[in-house]
Amino acid sequence: MNKLIVFFVIFLVNTSYANNFNAEYKVSTTGIKIGHLSWTLNIGDNFYQTEITLKNSGIFSPLYKFEGSYLSVGVIDKNIFKTQNYEQFWKTKKKTKIVKMSFDDYLVELKQEPTEKELARVNLRNLYLYFDPITSFINILNGEDEAKTIDGRRIYRLKKDKGEDGNIILKIEDYINIWADHKRNDLKKIEFLIEDDLLPYEILIHFKERVFRLERV
Numbered sequence: 273m274n275k276l277i278v279f280f281v282i283f284l285v286n287t288s289y290a291n292n293f294n295a296e297y298k299v300s301t302t303g304i305k306i307g308h309l310s311w312t313l314n315i316g317d318n319f320y321q322t323e324i325t326l327k328n329s330g331i332f333s334p335l336y337k338f339e340g341s342y343l344s345v346g347v348i349d350k351n352i353f354k355t356q357n358y359e360q361f362w363k364t365k366k367k368t369k370i371v372k373m374s375f376d377d378y379l380v381e382l383k384q385e386p387t388e389k390e391l392a393r394v395n396l397r398n399l400y401l402y403f404d405p406i407t408s409f410i411n412i413l414n415g416e417d418e419a420k421t422i423d424g425r426r427i428y429r430l431k432k433d434k435g436e437d438g439n440i441i442l443k444i445e446d447y448i449n450i451w452a453d454h455k456r457n458d459l460k461k462i463e464f465l466i467e468d469d470l471l472p473y474e475i476l477i478h479f480k481e482r483v484f485r486l487e488r489v
Contacts, residue, residue, distance in 0.1 A: 282288035297486040305330035344406040371424035390451040440464040
């Protein structure tokens with residue numbers, strides 16, 4: 273389940289920067305509700321702040337308890353959203369994980385609790401114009417075709433493609449685990465089903481063995 277959360281990022285931004293958005297989503301898999309996601313996005317003239325909160329709900333809540341929050345704050349420079357600070361909190365019955373990152377045009381700092389014991393397999397100081405997952409989605413859905421991304425454990429490139437009826441399909445390319453030698457990635461693609469509203473009415477997250485569905489409520 274924890275691999276899913278990093279990819280619960282839902283953004284569709286227009287070119288008018290002075291807006292506040294809020295959306296609520298039901299999260300389900302194989303037709304069973306497992307959680308609820310709340311998303312807010314505040315956009316100013318040259319800055320933005322977005323936050324996602326996620327919590328288990330439904331009949332399986334006693335068995336699968338989880339909660340998370342994801343906050344990204346940054347600036348808007350020549351129509352590009354650039355992360356300045358990102359914080360991620362994820363908690364289950366067995367563990368709690370915190371990730372904090374700060375950026376200028378490069379990744380400046382990456383901290384994790386508990387502290388990672390492995391050595392990084394990539395040079396973190398060389399990551400130029402990488403963004404947290406939330407900001408990467410903002411940039412793609414605001415017109416960019418791809419976005420280089422770091423989530424604290426992996427780096428990858430999100431590449432946009434067009435699906436049926438104008439839906440957006442995101443492919444994950446150039447995937448590298450920062451703290452492990454293998455390149456295993458069970459995430460196959462992400463689909464944004466959009467209508468005339470600013471926010472997608474549905475998101476499909478395709479893993480190797482199952483699909484997670486986010487439906488607006």
